[in-house]
Amino acid sequence: MQVTGTRQREAWRRAEFPPVEKVTGGVWSVPVPIVGNPLRYVLTYLIEHDAGFVMIDPGWNHPDSWQALTAGMGECEIPLAAVTAVLVTHVHPDHHGQSGKVRELSGAWVGMHPAEDAFLELRGSTLMLRDNVAAYLRWCGAPPSHLDELAASRQHIAQAEPMVRADRLVEHGETIDVPGLRLRTVWTPGHTPGHLCFHDETHDVLLTGDHILPRITPNVSSYDMESNPLKDYLASLDALRGIQPREVLPAHEYRFTDLDSRLDDLAGHHRERLAEASEILGGAAPGGLTAWQVATGVTWSRPWSELASFQRQAAIGEVLSHLRYLQSQELAAESDRDGVGLWTPAGGPTFGG
Ligand SMILES: [Zn+2]
Structure with a gap:
């Protein structure tokens, strides 16, 4: 590039x-x-x-x-x-x-x-969205305090035209x-x-x-x-x-x-992230991990404890997109326990490893 x-x-x-x-x-x-x-x-x-x-x-x-x-x-x-x-x-x-x-x-x-x-x-119907977000975050394994922090930080966006x-x-x-x-x-x-x-x-x-x-x-x-x-x-x-x-x-x-070299870089970045998520799942206890737990184990630009609620929200979304991709490649599996999603390796070889 x-x-x-x-x-x-x-x-x-x-x-x-x-x-x-x-x-x-x-x-x-x-x-x-x-x-x-x-x-x-x-x-x-x-x-x-x-x-x-x-x-x-x-x-x-x-x-x-x-x-x-x-x-x-x-x-x-x-x-x-x-x-x-x-x-x-x-x-x-x-x-x-x-x-x-x-x-x-x-x-x-x-x-x-x-x-x-x-x-x-869809964005017009905010009430419905809030219920969906609450169920989604519970399923991701986020603590209840996260939803409240997130709602508070988004107040100004809700008022936007x-x-x-x-x-x-x-x-x-x-x-x-x-x-x-x-x-x-x-x-x-x-x-x-x-x-x-x-x-x-x-x-x-x-x-x-x-x-x-x-x-x-x-x-x-x-x-x-x-x-x-x-x-x-x-x-x-x-x-x-x-x-x-x-x-x-x-x-x-x-x-x-030189667009093609930038395309290679971006694909490479996601391959690394997939390998990292796969490795974290591989080291987990047999019960599996929630998306939130995987996110706390991933390397971010700053320590997890220092991330604001909206940054944690973006981080969960990123991790989940990688877990979902691993699942589609039969490299991870997800099971639901009382509305909480738990992720495990699917038994196949570890991605990239
Ligand atoms: Zn954008």
């Missing part, structure tokens, strides 16, 4: 805000701050077509973010009214938060994958309906169920959202008792092989090239 967004990386190293940049003729990148988040900013992209501009990932909904987006567009001499389509790679609020405001002021339509729109629909639903649903392999631009979708589930990458074939650049980032691995978490997002994620890495775009345009950090 080679970094092409060198000014962006310089800014990252100095903990400064990166510049607005013309990526290539007809493509601009505007950094939009994410208030209070270590990722610091989303890169909003604007791509010109024959009748205006497509905007991808308008950013976090906050007055400072709005100011940065509109000032950045001003620098590019792109009026808001010229935006005809807003596309989102996925509906996390740091990407999709401002879509409603852009739509309202420009008249643009908002497009996303159907699975993201379905998630927004609801995000807008899709005007148009965009499926895998579609060419976006804008004149004079070949913008094709690649469905890349894993980070979220409906994550999309956009291959701008006209400029030969690939917009990868959170699916592929140059420095960090995106969170791939299982937040229910059934899904296998890591299996999806690994398949979604393969879905990008062979495209070999001239440049990769991620939603955070900085631009880079």
Whole structure:
């Protein structure tokens, strides 16, 4: 992998805000701050077509973010009214938060994958979600105090404005309906169920959202008792092989090239995590371990005791996605004891060992 967004990386190293940049003729990148988040900013992209501009990932909904987006567009001499389509790679609020405001002021339509729109629909019914989360956390083996801590830390999110639903649903392999631009979708589930990458074939650049980032691995978490997002994620890495775009345009950090080597790194990271989870299960007592117990044994960037409740929640989700993947490969087994999931090795060889 080679970094092409060198000014962006310089800014990252100095903990400064990166510049607005013309990526290539007809493509601009505007950094939009994410208030209070270590990722610091989303890169909003604007791509010109024959009748205006497509905007991808308008950013976090906050007055400072709005100011940065509109000032950045001003620098590019792109009026808001010229935006005809807003596309989102996925509906996390740091990407999709401002879509409603852009739509309202420009008249643009908002497009996303159907699975993201379905998630927004579900998000509306918070009471149901809380019951589900409680049952899920019990099943993961989390202590009851964790749910209360988590609820307290999420209070501010519950009060946030609801995000807008899709005007148009965009499926895998579609060419976006804008004149004079070949913008094709690649469905890349894993980070979220409906994550999309956009291959701008006209400029030969690939917009990868959170699916592929140059420095960090995106969170791939299982937040229910059934899904296998890591299996999806690994398949979604393969879905990008062979495209070999001239440049990769991620939603955070900085631009880079040589996509395939980055795909190898990301797959390798998950293989290591799978081996570690497999080893922890292998060393467990015959009764098995809960996902929470496995998570406390995994190496994180900080000791488990120092992680905040939302970080522990992300950690459980990550561990569970790896356990679920091991199970799908018949390398781990799960059994239910009074609503608590217990994981054991499935008797086969230890993963990677
Ligand atoms: Zn995200």
